[in-house]
Amino acid sequence: MNANVKVLVIGATGMAGRVVVTQLDQAAVPVRALVRDVPKARRLFPASVELRQGDAFDEATLQKALEGVSHVYFHPAATLSRSEARSMDRVGTRLLVKHLPATAHLIKLSEIGAGPNPSFHDIDCKYRSELDIRERLTSWTILRPTxxxxxxxxxxxxxxxxxxxxxxxxxxxxxSCQDYALTVLACVQKPAVSQNRVFTLxxxxxxxxxxxxxxxxxxxxxxxxxxxxxxxxxxxxxxxxxxxxxxxxxxxxxxxxxxTFESEPAHRLLHQxxxxxxxxxxxxxxxxxxxxx
Ligand SMILES: NC(=O)c1ccc[n+]([C@@H]2O[C@H](COP(=O)([O-])OP(=O)(O)OC[C@H]3O[C@@H](n4cnc5c(N)ncnc54)[C@H](OP(=O)(O)O)[C@@H]3O)[C@@H](O)[C@H]2O)c1
Structure with a gap:
């Protein structure tokens, strides 16, 4: 793996995000986490995980956290509201697309079956975020777990x-979140097979x-x-x-x-x-x- 790898994780303290951080850290991948509550994050993670206080909606803290990273893993919270302004998925993705360093690779959590859906805001948001990424970034991986x-x-x-x-x-x-986290790790470790692809997991x-x-x-x-x-x-x-x-x-x-089973590429190329x-x-x-x- 490239010696300059450093992964910024956004959504690090949640149910699956914390497993991703732990898995990257245990594999000796340098991790920086952008967190709203530093003491909470410090209780979850060892000192080897760098913590930056901030918010996915706050451009100033986001830009600071993005300095010097090679990858961003974005794990937005589930969207409870129809209000675009409150959607971490939509707003967070837009801000990342705007500020991501040209050399950095974005790995984005989406969801199985993400597609246009006027009656389910959450899955619709995920689809629109995927489009923003695919149309405007040069280096990305989208993960769609079940x-x-x-x-x-x-x-x-x-x-x-x-x-x-x-x-x-x-x-x-x-x-399991553990298998999901190992797939995120494989995306970081195997850029040649993960770049600019959408994987169902x-x-x-x-x-x-x-x-x-x-x-x-x-x-x-x-x-x-x-x-x-x-x-x-x-x-x-x-x-x-x-x-x-x-x-x-x-x-x-x-x-x-x-x-239907759609994960053969992910299992073969990334993690089984x-x-x-x-x-x-x-x-x-x-x-x-x-x-x-
Ligand atoms: N559950 C499933 O089976 C499943 C399957 C496929 C996909 N998904 C997707 O997974 C996501 C939810 O995952 P989860 O349940 O692991 O999430 P979660 O436990 O709700 O965690 C969300 C994370 O986002 C952070 N966060 C929230 N607002 C933030 C903000 N403004 N700035 C920075 N950080 C913020 C939270 O930090 P705090 O600790 O500060 O609150 C927390 O770390 C959704 O997008 C969902 O669609 C879920």
Whole structure:
């Protein structure tokens, strides 16, 4: 790997971003993280990770953080709002496109199936951000992962139950953040194969959503049930809660989607995911219940 490599990570402290930072750091890739909360980031990362206080929306801190980096890994938060002004994905991408040094390579998190979509703001934003990058940058890689396994206990679990809204009959090739992070690392280490390409990223096995929730709860011994509920139940809370509106949109979108396996190029050229959902769940087992976190 080129000795001048230095990766700026934006979105470093989140669910998947922190795994990316850790994986790059463990591979001895120099990492700088642009973070809003330095003490929080310092608790997460060793001293070898350079921290810069800033905000993806603040051009001054962004420009400072971009100085001297060879790569930027951009991991925008999920977009809850239709308001363009609040979209980290859209605004953050525009600012990066504007300020990225000519020699730097942008690796951008997108999402499987990103495309024009007037009824699901999040996936539409991702598509438009992809277009900005492809039309205006000279060196980039776009990663479109499917559902992260880590979403099961966080996004798909409410109190004592894991909930699947709608039929959600399509298979999902659940991907661990660890395998995702190893793919980001491969993009940095293998510029010849990753440059100016869009990769769909999926894990080693496919399960429909409800089967995945059941498997996770069984193997992680969470003691939680797994339920399928009608999508219509989200209609009322979605009227007054942005979070429920997002849940309704994402569940509606995935309910109508049939994921096909599209990751052969990523597996062959970048990284072959190995962590199965069952193995992930067993690792996730809470220590208080005798597990091996
Ligand atoms: N969940 C899935 O299964 C899945 C699958 C495919 C794609 N995705 C995509 O993954 C993304 C969400 O990933 P995640 O759940 O890992 O994210 P997350 O946990 O919500 O983390 C978001 C990160 O962005 C940072 N952040 C937010 N606003 C910022 C700002 N203005 N300036 C700088 N940093 C800011 C947060 O920092 P703080 O710590 O300061 O809040 C945090 O580090 C979405 O784009 C989603 O579409 C998710």
């Amino acid at each position: 559902w992260f396994m880590e979403s099961i206990p966080f996004l798909l679990t409410m109190g004592p139950v894991s909930v699947c809204f709608g039929g959600q009959p399509g298979p999902i090739w659940w991907l 999926q894990g080693p096995e496919a399960y429909p959503m409800l089967d995945a929730l059941r498997l996770f709860n069984r193997e992680a011994r969470t003691g939680k049930g797994s339920l399928r509920l009608p999508l219509g139940l989200l209609t009322l809370p979605a009227r007054w809660s942005e979070q429920f509106r997002f849940n309704q949109q994402i569940m509606h979108y995935y309910n109508g989607r049939r994921e 995911p190995a962590l199965t959902l069952a193995a992930f769940a067993r690792r996730f087992h809470p220590p208080a219940r005798g597990g091996t976190l």
